[in-house]
Structure formats: structure tokens, C-alpha cells
Amino acid sequence: MLITKKEYKSVGEYLYSGELENGLKIFVIPKQGYNSQYAVFGTHYGGAMRRFAIDGETIDTPAGVAHFLEHKMFDMPDGSNALTTLSENGADANAFTSSDLTCYHFSCTEHFEENLRILLQFVSTPYYTPETVQKEQGIIAQEIQMGDDSPGRQVYYDLLSLLYAHHPIKDAVVGTVESIAEITDQTLYHCHRVFYAPSNMVLCVEGDVNPERVFEIANEVLGSERKSIPQADFGEKESDLPLAPYKERQMPVGMPEFLIGEKISNGAKDTEEPDGKSILLQRLTAGLALRLLAGASSSFYTRLYADGVLTRDFDVEIDYAVGTATMIIGGQSPDPEKVLQELLSEVDRIREKGFNKAYFSRTRKAMIGGQLRGLEDFDGTCVSLLADAFDGFCTLDVIELLPQISRQACEQWIADTFKPEKLAMAVIRPLTEE
Amino acid sequence: MKQTRTEILPGVHLNHIQTDKFKIAVMSISMLAQLDRENASMNALIPFVLRRGTAHYGDIEKISNRFDELYCANIDPIVRRVGEIQCIGLMASYPEDKYLPEGEAVAQDTIDLLCEMLINPATRGGLLIKNYVESERKKLADIIRSRINEKGSYAITRCIEEMCCFEDYSVGRFGSAEDCEAIRYKKLTQQYHTLLETAPIEIFYCGSQPSKTIAHWLKDALCTMPRGEINYEIGTDVRMNSVEDEPRIYTETLDVTQGRLVIGFRLGECMEDPDKAALSMFNTIYGAGVTSKLFVNVREKLQLCYYASSSADSHKGLLFATAGIDFDRFEEAKNEMLHQLDEIRNGNITDEEMAYARKGICSDLASMQDSQTAMESYTISNILDGWVVTPEEYMELVQDVTKEDVMAIANSVVCDMIYFLRGEETEDSENTVCIKEEEPSC
Known part of the structure; x- marks a missing residue:
């Protein structure tokens, strides 16, 4: 078991990383002087991975299995519930499922090693019965309904269904009341066997811990057998264009919520032999370019904010998941059409004039400060390390790569990416009186 | 971490924690005022207007650029309601100098900017800039109206508005959208x-x-900050009993697929001499976390809902129990939530429940010390209660709480309002009010 220790001198952090014989990747950031320890154990399996091939066989599953599994993983064969056990031990535990990840995590201030064992143990112990599955269908149906009442979630899926024709990323991770009704204990056993092999998983820990002990414990609990990794199938490549440019619906909201989006390059396709660092550099360039264009200090945002067209609730981001990359810009606005129109004129202006030099260097400084800020968040740092490990790079390398990004590369990214015909917009409007 | 408190200017106290633990430093400045309907929206609007421009950095773009120059320093408005005291101000955070490239330093510059924002805003003819005020009041009114977007928190807010309609507490930290729009x-x-x-x-x-x-x-x-006679006459009026003998029931309909039940209680006579440690033990056992009675019984055993939890406001003496449920399971959920409270009243509390609650609270207090913003809100909240204990002292107090202490709190609690947010197709009770966009005032 080889553990690599890397120092990130400028930010005063060390990262211990390595891979067990069973294929599990482990990352540990020791933090002296902190009371809490955080651990996240996650599998490369999420709501969009409904069709997959393993050992030569292709399998289709109903929507919502990954999330359903997440709910049922806490049940243990002795009748106990791991969430309760961890909680009884003073740990604050939870789990979440995204389109390509299922993560189980806890934070605690005592009994870290014991809690880590419980975490590793319960996530690798499948136990489902027809009765417990049926019971959970009721609880998840309530969760689905709760999501139906959330404008933020509705506008997000409306946008994705404008952008993606068939890629399962466009469907809700939780599934539908109908699709989860098809799930049986056997579906869960099968998907657990396929996706919860250590070779398909990552463990990240941050806090005042001994890194070697984390590796030892994981090795003890999980065994050394290395299993094959499933290949998810997302169907044919999607066109660059959206299905339709616009969709709106009405809900009880205070003011319109909107998202503008576009399918963009995920960084991996653009290099002949993509290595982790080149993908990361490409993603950082995209992130910085987008921040320069429409971030909190951009003339685009500050002008529209001053004019009352944008509010404090406004965000720009790129979501990378299951081989897709989606640029998403949005928030609340009394006039979403105006935002879109202004965005396009801003892009034209950048195409013509580029970014101001001083503005570029200020924004890059802010990115450096932002990285420091991010490091205070154990949860965010560990989940990024975990997600990025599946994409083949390390989040902390950002610190070294940031100074390498050039203004020209950002300008080029804007020019290449923004095409009016590729953009789509979803809007939720307040209910109108009948 | 040692905390000190000194009066640095008349009525201005500095609460100071020195530590090398974090990469970021945090500073907040809060002005304290009595929460009342007349001034709440104006007070709430002030930090948003201050954030628009200072004498040196006259507009939002200049301020944002200054933040970037200070390596992603940030200053955000604070508007809080702690009991019936409104805390209005600004919170700054910025990277510690030692993590910046050699020769760079932002600490003093950021604190200067924070202070300038507070006492030296952009003005015209000595007045706050009209355009900034009008733009921010519109935005604040929109924030208030957008409360409806998150149905869970909306239901709790509405329950408070109805339950405490004769008290200033119901005004909310931002006041009302109408008051806000009327600000000149x-x-x-x-x-x-x-x-x-x-x-x-x-x-x-x-x-x-x-x-x-x-x-x-x-x-x-x-x-240069002008200071006159400081108004220390601020505080929270605690009502011990319910408004009517029987709990008031209030149903509201909205286009929702999931019902939201909120039961509002007065903490009652225990507020005469509040024992915060016992209160947090009681609330944890009743409805905070996965070992709580509400989670275990209402969600797990009876599968009535996706979430069920409780929260207590020890400043104002209120408790809210809430759940997301199917419309037709209102009675069942309500009865079970009240029944679980009765269980505590009758002393049906296991040693394990006591132990888990203790562990959970102590763990929260320990991990709070890893978060500067959590320590900030703990500090401000304790100062306003005049109850200054360190997290370590709090942990000791929690160890001493007995089952009887928890029962005593539960027996002091009085149900005052049952609020239900449900979907539209209903021919319900006379209390039903149909709400579309505007919220009714009391």
C-alpha cells in the first residue's frame, strides 16, 4: 500500500493519497487544531446511470434506483439503522445522490475511527427485504412531491429537458412515483453488487486524523478483492443544439426564476490524450472566463443589478457530470428575456474588445482568494476531491494551475462557446390571477 | 480559543477571538434595534443600501472590483431577528495575509472598507442616493415576496405571523413588502x-x-462615527400562555402537491427563568435529528412524512414542530406529533434518548468552534440574552440536565396554533383563506 504525501505549500496543506489493492482510492487532508473530522465514502453511481454494461451484459433499470439505494443502505441485517448508530455515537451523518455520485458522509468530534468503520461497513453491507422496500416507496414518494413544489428544482429540470434529447441527466435523480414503484429488493441487490465495489469508489477524509490509520481501517473493513467496473451507457451522442430554445411554467413564486443554459465541451474531448491536468486546466479556464463575463464584479452583472434586472440571487456555473458539461446562468429576475439579450450583447462586446488587462488580473486574484475560502469547507473540499478523482484529476492542483491561465484563453473560450442557437432558457413565472 | 470583550467606543463592543487556525478572517458589525412594524423594513434596507456604494467606491462595480483586488474579500449585509431585537449590519470575510503571495496584505484594507461602508456611504447632498434606495427597496420587497418559493420555511413564517399576530415578533426580520416599497x-x-x-x-x-x-x-x-445617547432599552416580550384556551387552527391553500403542517407552541412558564441547556435537550429529544421522537415515530414508524422536526426559539419562548405530509393525513400526523410531546411530558424518555441528545448537542458545540460564522452567531445570540457562557461551559451544563428537567420543559409547553398549508381542491373549514400572491396581514 503506497501512500503519497504532497505538500501544497502556499496554502499550508498536505494531501495523502493512495489506492488499496481492491481499487479504492483514498484521500486524506490532516487538519491539526480542528475539533471535527469529516469523512465521505462515495460510489461512481448516480441517477443518470440507468443503463450499464458489466462483464459483457447490458442491463436497464428504472429511474430512481441509485437514490432509492441510498435511502436503503442504512438498514443493517441485525435490524439496526446505521444512521441511528452513527447519530447515537455523536456523529452527524447523511447521504446524497446526484446524477453520477452517491455519497455517504459524517462529521464528528469524537470516536472518529469507530465512526469510519461504521461508515465503511454499512455502505458495503446490502440488506433489503420486500417489506422495507415497500415502506421506503412511501417516504420517497413524499420526497418527490416535495421536489415538485420547489421552483428551483423545476426550473433546473425544465432547462435540462430543453438541452438534452435523451441523455438520462435530464430526468430527476429521485425518479418518479411510477418508476420507483418498479423497484424491488432484487433490483437493489443487483445494483449494489455492480456499483458498490471498492474499485468504483473513493474515500475522502479531512480533520485532525492520522492518515495511515484511515488507510489501514479501510483495508481491514473492505478486503482486498478487486472487482470489475461497470460501464454506464448514455445512448448516442447528443446534438450540440437544444431541442427547443424556451420553456416556461407558472408556480407560486414571488418573482420569475430563470436559467439560461448550453451544452458545452467537458474538456476531455478536446485533447487527443486527455490527462487529468489538461482537463482541469480547461475547466479552470472555462470557470474563469465565465466569471469574467458574468460574475459578481463583471460589468454585465453590476450594470443589470443596478438597473434592477438582476438581483442578489444570481449564479453562473458549469456542471460536469456523466460525460456532459452544462453551462448554467440564472437566478431571479423580473425580466429574464432582457437578461438573455444583454448576455448576448456582452458576449459580442468581448468578442470584439476582449477583457481589460487589469480586470483580468484582479479576477484571477479573486479566484486565488476563493480557493483559500473553499479550503475552510471540509465538506465541499472532500466532495470535490471525490468527484474529481472519478474524472482523473485532483482538486487541490487548482492552486498551482491558476497562474497559468491566460486572458487570451478566456477570450477564446467565450468566443467559441457562446452561440445564440445553442442557448436555451427555462422560466418559472408567478401565477397569474384567473 | 479565548474570547475577550471590550468597549472600544461609546456603546461599541469588540468581541475578539484570536486564532491562527483559519485561512480566512471574519468580522461582523451589528447595530441593535427594537423590532417593530414601523421601522423594521427601513432598518433591514439600510445595510443593502450601504452595500451599493461608499464615498470612495461609489457604485457596485467599484465595490466588487475592490473585493477582487482584496483577494476575494467579501462584505455582506446582515439582517437578523433575535427574539424581538433586530440586528442590522455588515459581515466581512477575507483571506489571512500569510496565505497571500509575498508582499500582499489585505486585512487592514478590508476592515477599513467595512467601516467606510458602515459610516461613510455614497451620498448626494448629504442624503443616501435616491436611486440606490429605490432599487434596493424593490429588491428587498422581492426577497420578502419570494419567501413563498420554499414551502417548508414559508409555512413556519406564516404560522408565526398568525400565531404571534399581536406581537412584534410577527413582523419578521425584513418587515413587510408593502412597508418596504413605501420607504423614501x-x-x-x-x-x-x-x-x-x-x-x-x-x-x-x-x-x-x-x-x-x-x-x-x-x-x-x-x-468620525457620530455617537449620541445609546438606546439600551431594547428587549423581547415573552408571552407565556396561549392566546386562546384551545389551540387556534389555521388552514391556508396554495398550489402545492405536499401539505406542510406546523404546530406552534409557547414554551410557557419555563421562560420565567430559562434553562437553555435543558431547553436544547428537550428540543433535541422531541424533534432534532434522526434519534428524535418526531423522526423515529412520525417518519420512520408511521411513515407519515418525508421530514418531521422541531425547532425552539429560546429568546422569544416558542417551539415549532413541522412535517411535510399528504393532505389527507393531517389529523393522523397532528395527533402523533402532539402524542410524542405527551410522551415526554409523562417521562417516557429512555436513558439512550438522553445520552444521544447530550452527545449530539456537545458535538455541535465542539464543531461550532471550527466555523467562524457559527461562533459569530453564537456570540451575538448569547450577548443579546445576557447569557455569556463559553461552548465548554455550555457542554458542562448539558451534562447536568436530568430527565425531570426535560419533563418540566415539556409540561410547561402550551400549544397555541396549528397551521396547515395544503393544496387547492378542497371545500374545507371556515378558517380557510385562499392565498395567491399577496400575504394577508393580521
Whole structure:
């Protein structure tokens, strides 16, 4: 078991990383002087991975299995519930499922090693019965309904269904009341066997811990057998264009919520032999370019904010998941059409004039400060390390790569990416009186 | 981590924690005012207007650029309601100098900018800029109206508005959208000056600089702040009993697919001499976390809902139990939630439940010390209660809480309102009010 220790001198952090014989990747950031320890154990399996091939066989599953599994993983064969056990031990535990990840995590201030064992143990112990599955269908149906009442979630899926024709990323991770009704204990056993092999998983820990002990414990609990990794199938490549440019619906909201989006390059396709660092550099360039264009200090945002067209609730981001990359810009606005129109004129202006030099260097400084800020968040740092490990790079390398990004590369990214015909917009409007 | 508290200017206290633990330093400045309907929206609007421009950085773009130059420093408005005290101010955070490229330093510059934003805003003819006031009041009114977007928190807010309709607590931290839209810039400038002159001010700092340095920087940067007679006559009026003998029932309909049930209680006579440690034990056993009675029984055993939890406000003496349920399971859920409270009243509390609650609370208090913003809100909240205990002392108090203490709290609790947010196709009770966009006032 080889553990690599890397120092990130400028930010005063060390990262211990390595891979067990069973294929599990482990990352540990020791933090002296902190009371809490955080651990996240996650599998490369999420709501969009409904069709997959393993050992030569292709399998289709109903929507919502990954999330359903997440709910049922806490049940243990002795009748106990791991969430309760961890909680009884003073740990604050939870789990979440995204389109390509299922993560189980806890934070605690005592009994870290014991809690880590419980975490590793319960996530690798499948136990489902027809009765417990049926019971959970009721609880998840309530969760689905709760999501139906959330404008933020509705506008997000409306946008994705404008952008993606068939890629399962466009469907809700939780599934539908109908699709989860098809799930049986056997579906869960099968998907657990396929996706919860250590070779398909990552463990990240941050806090005042001994890194070697984390590796030892994981090795003890999980065994050394290395299993094959499933290949998810997302169907044919999607066109660059959206299905339709616009969709709106009405809900009880205070003011319109909107998202503008576009399918963009995920960084991996653009290099002949993509290595982790080149993908990361490409993603950082995209992130910085987008921040320069429409971030909190951009003339685009500050002008529209001053004019009352944008509010404090406004965000720009790129979501990378299951081989897709989606640029998403949005928030609340009394006039979403105006935002879109202004965005396009801003892009034209950048195409013509580029970014101001001083503005570029200020924004890059802010990115450096932002990285420091991010490091205070154990949860965010560990989940990024975990997600990025599946994409083949390390989040902390950002610190070294940031100074390498050039203004020209950002300008080029804007020019290449923004095409009016590729953009789509979803809007939720307040209910109108009948 | 040692915390000190010193009065650095008349009625201005610096609460200071020195530590090298974090990469970021945090400083907040809060002005304290009595929460009332007349001034709530004006007070709430002030920090948003201050954030728009200062004498040196006259507009939002210049301020944002300054933040970037200071390596992603940030200053955000604070508007809080702690009991019936409104805390209005600004919170800054910025990277510690030692993590910046050699020769770079932002600490003092950021604190200067924070102070300038508080006492030296962009003005025209001595008045806050009309355009900024009008733009921010519209945005604040929109924030207030957008409460409806998150149905869970909306239901709790509505329950408070109805349950406490005769108390200032119901005003909410931002006041109302209508009051907000009626604010004029001249009047707002007056109110801003009044606050600056008379409000007690609490400053919180957590970072690597010693208190002497911070006090020195602050005194310099705030030396032109006008201070008059400080208004210490602020506080929270605690109502012990329910408004009517029987709990009031209030149903509201909205286009939702999931019902939201909120049961509002008065903490009752235990508020005569509140025992915060016992209160947090009681609330944890009743409805905080996965070992709580509400989670275990209402969600897990009876599968009535996706979530069920409780929260207590120890300043105002209120407790809210809430769940997301199917419309037709209202009675069942309500009865079970009340039944679980009765269980505590009758002493049906296991040793395990006591132990889990103790562990959970102590773990929260320990991990709070890893978060500067959590320590900030703990500090401000304790100061306003006049109850200054360190997290370590709090943990000791939690160890001493007995089952009888928890029962005593449960027996003091009185149900005052049952609020239900449900979907539209209903021919329900006479209390039903149909709400579309506007929220009714009491």
C-alpha cells in the first residue's frame, strides 16, 4: 500500500493519497487544531446511470434506483439503522445522490475511527427485504412531491429537458412515483453488487486524523478483492443544439426564476490524450472566463443589478457530470428575456474588445482568494476531491494551475462557446390571477 | 480559543477571538434595534443600501472590483431577528495575509472598507442616493415576496405571523413588502443616522490579529462615527400562555402537491427563568435529528412524512414542530406529533434518548468552534440574552440536565396554533383563506 504525501505549500496543506489493492482510492487532508473530522465514502453511481454494461451484459433499470439505494443502505441485517448508530455515537451523518455520485458522509468530534468503520461497513453491507422496500416507496414518494413544489428544482429540470434529447441527466435523480414503484429488493441487490465495489469508489477524509490509520481501517473493513467496473451507457451522442430554445411554467413564486443554459465541451474531448491536468486546466479556464463575463464584479452583472434586472440571487456555473458539461446562468429576475439579450450583447462586446488587462488580473486574484475560502469547507473540499478523482484529476492542483491561465484563453473560450442557437432558457413565472 | 470583550467606543463592543487556525478572517458589525412594524423594513434596507456604494467606491462595480483586488474579500449585509431585537449590519470575510503571495496584505484594507461602508456611504447632498434606495427597496420587497418559493420555511413564517399576530415578533426580520416599497430616501437617511448614533453596536472578530491591533484599526476607521445617547432599552416580550384556551387552527391553500403542517407552541412558564441547556435537550429529544421522537415515530414508524422536526426559539419562548405530509393525513400526523410531546411530558424518555441528545448537542458545540460564522452567531445570540457562557461551559451544563428537567420543559409547553398549508381542491373549514400572491396581514 503506497501512500503519497504532497505538500501544497502556499496554502499550508498536505494531501495523502493512495489506492488499496481492491481499487479504492483514498484521500486524506490532516487538519491539526480542528475539533471535527469529516469523512465521505462515495460510489461512481448516480441517477443518470440507468443503463450499464458489466462483464459483457447490458442491463436497464428504472429511474430512481441509485437514490432509492441510498435511502436503503442504512438498514443493517441485525435490524439496526446505521444512521441511528452513527447519530447515537455523536456523529452527524447523511447521504446524497446526484446524477453520477452517491455519497455517504459524517462529521464528528469524537470516536472518529469507530465512526469510519461504521461508515465503511454499512455502505458495503446490502440488506433489503420486500417489506422495507415497500415502506421506503412511501417516504420517497413524499420526497418527490416535495421536489415538485420547489421552483428551483423545476426550473433546473425544465432547462435540462430543453438541452438534452435523451441523455438520462435530464430526468430527476429521485425518479418518479411510477418508476420507483418498479423497484424491488432484487433490483437493489443487483445494483449494489455492480456499483458498490471498492474499485468504483473513493474515500475522502479531512480533520485532525492520522492518515495511515484511515488507510489501514479501510483495508481491514473492505478486503482486498478487486472487482470489475461497470460501464454506464448514455445512448448516442447528443446534438450540440437544444431541442427547443424556451420553456416556461407558472408556480407560486414571488418573482420569475430563470436559467439560461448550453451544452458545452467537458474538456476531455478536446485533447487527443486527455490527462487529468489538461482537463482541469480547461475547466479552470472555462470557470474563469465565465466569471469574467458574468460574475459578481463583471460589468454585465453590476450594470443589470443596478438597473434592477438582476438581483442578489444570481449564479453562473458549469456542471460536469456523466460525460456532459452544462453551462448554467440564472437566478431571479423580473425580466429574464432582457437578461438573455444583454448576455448576448456582452458576449459580442468581448468578442470584439476582449477583457481589460487589469480586470483580468484582479479576477484571477479573486479566484486565488476563493480557493483559500473553499479550503475552510471540509465538506465541499472532500466532495470535490471525490468527484474529481472519478474524472482523473485532483482538486487541490487548482492552486498551482491558476497562474497559468491566460486572458487570451478566456477570450477564446467565450468566443467559441457562446452561440445564440445553442442557448436555451427555462422560466418559472408567478401565477397569474384567473 | 479565548474570547475577550471590550468597549472600544461609546456603546461599541469588540468581541475578539484570536486564532491562527483559519485561512480566512471574519468580522461582523451589528447595530441593535427594537423590532417593530414601523421601522423594521427601513432598518433591514439600510445595510443593502450601504452595500451599493461608499464615498470612495461609489457604485457596485467599484465595490466588487475592490473585493477582487482584496483577494476575494467579501462584505455582506446582515439582517437578523433575535427574539424581538433586530440586528442590522455588515459581515466581512477575507483571506489571512500569510496565505497571500509575498508582499500582499489585505486585512487592514478590508476592515477599513467595512467601516467606510458602515459610516461613510455614497451620498448626494448629504442624503443616501435616491436611486440606490429605490432599487434596493424593490429588491428587498422581492426577497420578502419570494419567501413563498420554499414551502417548508414559508409555512413556519406564516404560522408565526398568525400565531404571534399581536406581537412584534410577527413582523419578521425584513418587515413587510408593502412597508418596504413605501420607504423614501430622505426618511431612510434619517433612520440611518439615528441608528448610527443611538444603536448599541456589537463587533465580532475571529482571525489571527491580536485584539490591540484590531481595536486600534477599528478606532481609527470609526473615529468620525457620530455617537449620541445609546438606546439600551431594547428587549423581547415573552408571552407565556396561549392566546386562546384551545389551540387556534389555521388552514391556508396554495398550489402545492405536499401539505406542510406546523404546530406552534409557547414554551410557557419555563421562560420565567430559562434553562437553555435543558431547553436544547428537550428540543433535541422531541424533534432534532434522526434519534428524535418526531423522526423515529412520525417518519420512520408511521411513515407519515418525508421530514418531521422541531425547532425552539429560546429568546422569544416558542417551539415549532413541522412535517411535510399528504393532505389527507393531517389529523393522523397532528395527533402523533402532539402524542410524542405527551410522551415526554409523562417521562417516557429512555436513558439512550438522553445520552444521544447530550452527545449530539456537545458535538455541535465542539464543531461550532471550527466555523467562524457559527461562533459569530453564537456570540451575538448569547450577548443579546445576557447569557455569556463559553461552548465548554455550555457542554458542562448539558451534562447536568436530568430527565425531570426535560419533563418540566415539556409540561410547561402550551400549544397555541396549528397551521396547515395544503393544496387547492378542497371545500374545507371556515378558517380557510385562499392565498395567491399577496400575504394577508393580521
